[in-house]
Amino acid sequence: MAAPSLPDNRARILLQAGYAYEGKWSVVQWQGGDGIWHDVEGWRGQIVGGQVHWGVVEKDFATDPFRWLVYDRAGGQLITTSASFALPDSITHVVTVSVLPVAGE
Numbered sequence: 001m002a003a004p005s006l007p008d009n010r011a012r013i014l015l016q017a018g019y020a021y022e023g024k025w026s027v028v029q030w031q032g033g034d035g036i037w038h039d040v041e042g043w044r045g046q047i048v049g050g051q052v053h054w055g056v057v058e059k060d061f062a063t064d065p066f067r068w069l070v071y072d073r074a075g076g077q078l079i080t081t082s083a084s085f086a087l088p089d090s091i092t093h094v095v096t097v098s099v100l101p102v103a104g105e
Contacts, residue, residue: 011056011088014096015068019050021099024079025071026052030063031084037067062089068097
């Protein structure tokens, strides 16, 4: 499932993974007050064109922490995890997150 196309003026998070991750599965997680990470419903999908992005609604602006996980396939082996990040703080802000290249590729 590819990420939906979003208008340029909408707040979003963008995973810049690069083509080493083409076709891999990505999941965004948020960390609860108890320190446990939880998958964000609806923010998971295949990396296409080396990236994936999700829109952020105003009620969630500037919340944190979040992180991006990349798996070899849906339900598969974890490959890498991004550093934690906060969601955009305004309608026109895009938070870009990068991950390290897949080892050996």
